Amino acid sequence: MxxxxxxxxxxxxxxxxxxxxxxxxxxxxxxxxxxxxxxxxxxxxxxxxxxxxxxxxxxxxERDAESLAVLRHSGAHILATAVRRLRPDARIGFGPAIDDGFYYDFGVDKPFTPEDVEAFEAEMKKVIAEKYPFVREEIDRAEANKRFVDDPLKLERIADLGADEVISTYTDGPFIDLCRGPHVPDTSYLKHFKLLHTAGAYWRGDEKRPMLQRIYATAFWKKEDLDGYLFRIEEAKRRDHRVLGKTLDLFLFSQVSPGSAFWTERGTIIYNELTEFVRERQREHFLEIKTPLLYNKSLWETSGHWGKYRENMFLIHNKETEELDSSLKPMNCPSHYVLYSAKKHSYRELPKRFVTFDVLHRNELTGALSGLTRVRQFQQDDCHVFLMESQIAPEVQFLMDFILGYYETFGLTAKLKFATRPEVRVGDDAMWDRAEQALEAALKSTGKAYELKAGDGAFYGPKIDFDVEDSLGRAWQLGTIQLDYAAPERFDLQYTSEDNTAHRPVVIHRAVSGSFERFIAILIEHFAGAFPVWLSPEQVRVLPIADDLAPVAEEITKKMKAAGIRAHLDARSDTLNYRIREGEMMKVPYMAVVGKREAEAGTIAVRERGQGKKQEIVSVDAFIARVVDEVRTRALPLKVEAAG
RNA sequence: GCUGACGUAGCUCAAUUGGCAGAGCAGCUGAUUUGUAAUCAGCAGGUUGUGAGUUCGAUUCUCACCGUCAGCUCCA
Structure with missing residues (x-):
């Protein structure tokens, strides 16, 4: 029993x-x-x-997350059932549940068209209405080979199964699939679903194998959940930084330098405000340095990049030797080590924190490029800390506070991930024990929840990753704190200890924004382009109602500029409505309207972004004080425009 | 890099089966002087991503290249 x-x-x-x-x-x-x-x-x-x-x-x-995956997996079978009915020639591949839904891969001679997909969705509804039970059957190998004799992909999968594995099939009405399960009891359980898009996908992710046609879809238990998901997809499209970057005139890309952004005068303000903010926060405890962009390969040989990372580096041709023997830097670390090694260091100096905003180049595959989130040229807020092993715990805590405080400024919250020793690694177990313990102790001391990612650490040390969630609930891996025991060895880094002997420091790699490029992309989408005042390229737009008020408005604009506010005068002879519309579309946080009444009273009628007709009559001085204060405190917009 | 789709004015998009490339917005000029999300009129704007090819004729068909987008990890 x-x-x-x-x-x-x-x-x-x-x-x-x-x-x-x-x-x-x-x-x-x-x-x-x-x-x-x-x-x-x-x-x-x-x-x-x-x-x-x-x-x-x-x-x-239905309340358990696990059953949603079951439903979605059944959804994949229902999709395959429908596809097979309409396209009996389709060979079936895999059809798993994934994070946001499910997919199914089919081998077909011609890719599916959008019309095909619509027909599949309609056919799925029929399969659902027919309420076929999912019937599980356990069969032996010979039987399995017989049943899937027309499905080469399935036969291949059967051949891969271990001798002692149970081979099971699931049948729903006319469709049978080799499947481990589990499934919902019958097809009618799938009520709220949507086929999303198709894409090519290699059989088993191997580019040498045939390309299958994958259909992505999603499903939920409740209609509200499906609607909410579809709405978030739409909202994400509306907020797409590539679109907003164009309409708000922040940056652009050109064929002449794929993967590298051209920042407009407006976008550059955001970029500079961000770097200035980081610089300001780092002024007290960090040492900003600048190092070259171009290096001989000898540096990369020492660092190991020449062997492992050369594919991703931009190599430079040497006129004399006719060789590609130098490169633009793809990372800052080696150059920081060079600068550190240039002098003797006392234990009293440690921890020593080098920070850089240098430009980095990585030769990403063309197919990997995507807006500002995946670029070839970018800048990081990169830091390398040189410290004694005994200093790890307090240092990690210090860095964590620094990073979390940074995200708070933008109303972003981070989830922490603790990644421990991978199978392939350098250093002995005692070193890993110490490093992991120090990192985990620092994590615990913050009182924040964290997820353990066992085996996910870098080969040179354990790390803490910061996954930031934006206003649409999407996660982005931004910050990282990585312990590194390998680099100090490779670069023979040293410090002189109390007893006047040479010792090896430990290095911590720290990034906060990831890259400014990607971080700005996230901010654009997070704020839907409506930046906090301190980041807004244009903070105030001054609008005289009629031409004869332009001189007064100009004086007001000058006064604002003198107070350090990015104010612009819009005295064009277009109607007020027209100019207000343009200001709203450009997401200018404040518009200051100057009419006859205001001109006489020394006031302005302030219109706040997104607040419609609501206006506030205030004195110019009071308004200036308020904006200056918002910039100084880096205040967030009253409400970050939520999804909806 | 691989697969597929796409590339037309600054932007968003049209253009029957191959037959003189259009519209809205933006821009410029003028009129209008405006009280909280588009005033009116006129003008200008293009070697249709690049280069070959087929054709009397190519935005349209073919090929190559460049670029953009969706994927290429989530395992019956």
Whole structure:
């Protein structure tokens, strides 16, 4: 008999081979109706699966995240069912659930058209209405080869299965698929779904193998969730930094230098404000340096980049030797080590923190380039800390506070990930023990939740990654704190200790924004282009109502500029409505309207971005004081425009 | 890099089966003097991404190159 332990501690004894459904039935009638799948010892099984092992037993309903993956996986089968009906020639590949939905790969001679996809979606609705049960069957290898004789991709998969693995199939109506499961009980469970787009995908991700046609889709239990998801996709499109970058006139790209942004005078203000902000925050405890962009290959040989990273470096041709023997730097670290090594360092100087905003170049694959988020030329707020091993814990804590405080300025929250030793690594276990303990202790001391990513560390040391979530709930990996024991060896870094002997420092790599380029892309999307006042390229637009008020408006504009405000006069002879519309579309935070009444009273009518007709009559001086204060405190907009 | 789609005025987009390349916005000129999201009129704007080819004729068809976008990791 198998013994199953329920979450409340009670147990059930059942004969091996009993379907999970029968166990759920003993718990409760309502639960049985709500059940989607079960978990036995952490493995998700569907209700029809015969139980083989005992152990902890849980029932998943719609409320559990696990059952959404089950639904989506069933959605993939329903998609394949529909595709097979309309295109019997399609060979079936894989169809898993993914983070935001599911996909299915098909081998077809001609790619699917958007019309095909619409037809598939309509056909899926029929399959759902027909309410086919998902029937699991366990078969032997010979039988499996027979059943999938027309599906070469499946036969290949069967051949890869280990001798002791259970081979199972799932059938829903006319469609049978080799599948481990689990699945929802029948096709009618899929109610709210949407086919999203198609794309080519190599069979098993290998570019040497045939290209399949992948159909991406998503599904949810509730209509609201599906609608919300589709809305977020639309909202993300509306906020796309590549679109806003153009309409707000911030940056552009040109064929003459793919992957490298041209920053307009407006975008450059944002770029400079950000760097200035970082510079200001780093003034006290960091040492800003500048190092060359171009290096002989000898540096990259020392660092190891020449062997491992050359593909991604821009190499420079040497006229005399006819060789590609130098390169633009793709990272700052080696140049920082050179500068550090140029002098003897006392233990009293440590930790020593070098920071740089130097330009970096990485020769990314053309297909990888995407707006500002994946570029070939960029700047990081890059820091390398040289310190004694005993200083790791307080230093990590210091850096964490620094990074989290930075994100707070933008209303961004970060999730922390702690990545520990990977299988391939340098250094002995004792070193890794010390490093991981120091990092984890610092993490714990912040009191913040963090996720453990065992084995995900760099080969040279463990790290903490900062995943930042924007106003649409999308995660971006930005900051990082990485311990590095390998670089000090390679570069023979030293410091002189109290007893006058040479010692090896440890290096910490720290980035906060990731790159300014990518960070600005995230800010554009996060704020939907409506930047806080301190970052806005244009902070105030002054609008005289009629031409004869232009001189007064000009005086007001001058006064604002004298106070350091980025104010512009718009005295064009277009209507006020027209000029206001343009100011709103350019997301200028404040418009100061000057009419006859205001001119006489020394006031302005302030219109705040996104607040419509609501206006406020204030004195010019009071308004200037207010804007200057908002800039000084780097105040966030009253409400960051939420999705909607 | 690979697969697919796409590339037309500064921007967003049109252009039957191959037959003189258009519109809105932006720009310029003029009129209008405006009270909180588009005043009116006129003008100008292009070797249709680049280069070959097919054709009497190519934005349209073919090929190559450049670029953009979606993917190429989430395993029956």
């Amino acid at each position: 198998l013994v199953l332990t329920l979450p409340d501690g009670s147990t059930r004894e059942v004969a091996p081979g009993t379907p999970a459904r029968d166990v759920v039935a003993t718990i409760g009638e309502r639960l049985l109706r709500a059940a989607i799948a079960v978990s036995v010892n952490g493995e998700t099984l569907d209700l029809g699966t015969p139980l083989r092992t005992g152990g902890s037993f849980r029932v998943f309903t």
